[in-house]
Amino acid sequence: MNKISLSKRVEGDSVRSVRSIKCLILAFCLLTMTACDQSIPASVILTENTEQTESEVGSETAVTAETNISDDAESTDPPSEKSEVRVVLVGDSRAYNLATIVCGLEENDTGIIIGPMGSDYVICAGGQSFDWMSDHEREIDEQAAENTAIVIGMGVNKCRPFKGETVDEFAERYSTQYADWLNKKAVLWESKGAKVWFCSVNPIGDQKAAAYGYEIRDEYVRRFNEAIIPKLNDNVRYIDTYSQVYDILASGKGTDDGLHYHGYVYEIIKDYIWQAVNEQ
Secondary structure, three states, rough: HHHHHHHHHHHHOOOOOOHHHHHHHHHHHHHHHHOOOOOOOHHHHHHHOOOOOOOOHHHHHHHHHHHHHHHHHHHHOOOOOOOOOOEEEEEOHHHHHHHHHHOOOOOOOOOOOEEEEEEEEEEEEEEOHHHHHHHHHHHHHHHHHOOOEEEEEHHHOOOOOOOOOOOOHHHHHHHHHHHHHHHHHHHHHHHHHOOOEEOOOOOOOOEEEEEEEOOOOHHHHHHHHHHHHOOOOOEEEEEHHHHHHHHHHHHHOOOOOOOOOOOOHHHHHHHHHHHHHHHH
């Protein structure tokens, strides 16, 4: 073996020895860092923590979103249906017939009913008029309450002129008397939470009414309705049941005596009143 080959061999061994020493030194350093609880370089830690934080935040956000959706689903109740308005119907024989024929209340010899009508209430007297109603206003006062509609449907029995009085004079006199009383009472009833309605006086079958000796005519009814509307305060609502059944009466149907109706006519009137008060 010549000197050159030996020199190269020694040199190669020296390089390998140096590398081995470096590896030993690096291993020692790593062991020393671990023993001294040295941390991984900050750049690595920051990267890992950032990735973990973003992952955790994403997971938490997803969980929160799912929770919120679940909570919304659980807490969202279907819209509650509006409860039906309780009707207090005040009237004369027409209200009496509606209560007995349509609503099934028992008839009596007095022609007067003051009491429950299912979930509603009726205050009525056959053959009576405005004076009887004003005398019994205390019974109406007691029924005024929240979610209640007080429907005044009395007036046909005095819906005619005095002797020597014109139709216009009659309409002005009677509508003023009626509206003054009703406007005053409406303030009290509304203060108790009720809504107040005036139901039109309904039509007359003139030929049959005359044949039965009744002095009331459809012209008087129509003029009274027209006269009272502008006199009612804003808190008194108007229900035009007159127009709903006029064609039936004008054709000579729906009545035997021109004043009182057949059952199906009362049903039309009732349905219209109950629909009107529940739409407000």
